[in-house]
Amino acid sequence: MVNIYSRKWMSSLFSVKGSILGELIFPILVMGLITTGICFLDIFYNVINIEISLSIHALLGVILSLLLVFRTNSAYDRWWEGRKAWGALINNTRGLAINLNALLDKEDQKNRKFFAKAIILFSYLFVDHLRGNDKFKKLMLEEVKEDFIPIKTALHKPSELMKMVMQRIVDLVQKKQIPEYCFLSLNDYVRNIIDCIGVCERIKNTPIPNSYSVFLRRFVFIYSTTLPLGLVHELKWLSIIVVMIVFYIVVGVELLGEEIEDPFGSDPNDLPIEELSEKIESSVKQILGNS
Numbered sequence: 001m002v003n004i005y006s007r008k009w010m011s012s013l014f015s016v017k018g019s020i021l022g023e024l025i026f027p028i029l030v031m032g033l034i035t036t037g038i039c040f041l042d043i044f045y046n047v048i049n050i051e052i053s054l055s056i057h058a059l060l061g062v063i064l065s066l067l068l069v070f071r072t073n074s075a076y077d078r079w080w081e082g083r084k085a086w087g088a089l090i091n092n093t094r095g096l097a098i099n100l101n102a103l104l105d106k107e108d109q110k111n112r113k114f115f116a117k118a119i120i121l122f123s124y125l126f127v128d129h130l131r132g133n134d135k136f137k138k139l140m141l142e143e144v145k146e147d148f149i150p151i152k153t154a155l156h157k158p159s160e161l162m163k164m165v166m167q168r169i170v171d172l173v174q175k176k177q178i179p180e181y182c183f184l185s186l187n188d189y190v191r192n193i194i195d196c197i198g199v200c201e202r203i204k205n206t207p208i209p210n211s212y213s214v215f216l217r218r219f220v221f222i223y224s225t226t227l228p229l230g231l232v233h234e235l236k237w238l239s240i241i242v243v244m245i246v247f248y249i250v251v252g253v254e255l256l257g258e259e260i261e262d263p264f265g266s267d268p269n270d271l272p273i274e275e276l277s278e279k280i281e282s283s284v285k286q287i288l289g290n291s
Helices: 007-011 021-045 052-101 109-131 137-143 147-152 159-173 179-203 210-235 236-259 273-288
Strands: none
Touching: 021 109, 021 210, 021 236, 052 109, 052 179, 052 210, 052 236, 109 147, 109 159, 109 179, 109 273, 147 159, 159 179, 210 236
């Protein structure tokens, strides 16, 4: 995720990193060529006899703006809900680690290392799970010891890790190493972590319907390609610049919504979930000890 200090207004104004300008250059040039062709045919050969009233585009612009607002709001809601889920995930992993640190004997390094390693592995494997890759697979294979063998073949590795954490807690309660009355609070933390997994998976696996995106793009294309017909008779060559600016704004808003609708990807404006996993790792190591 690209972070630009918001008070540096001029820096953000001319920044290319993290913007969608790279994706827009080619479409803008194509639209500029289309508008240039229309202007050329009208000015030199007077073959464009179709003159569309700008009031029609004004009306269509209102409809288009409503569709774009819905598109970007829906995408941002997904982005923000994903961020809240990861915030809750950080809080619950810290809370689980703090409780375990208070309940486990200071000399019980075996269980302390188990819980620390399990929570840290969970955070990184959850990143892999959401992104559908195996970037941290090597880390998993190197760090997984005898206690974590089952996660190698598990289909849902984050859930398998939480299952192992819960089973270890139950075993410690049965052995009287953790008081029974503390079980419910530990169970709440694990359940909340599972809930965060569910929220993120719901966002990941429920994209905005493709038919809506296709319709919006067709609408934008029709609106942009017919706009020169309403401008060329009045603005002549200047209509090229006007159409390109309008196209940049309209398509830019649409692409922004598309980029952030999947907040767990690796695009510049997606959530920095790898950095959030590193925060979980540093917190757990500080609380339970460097494992």
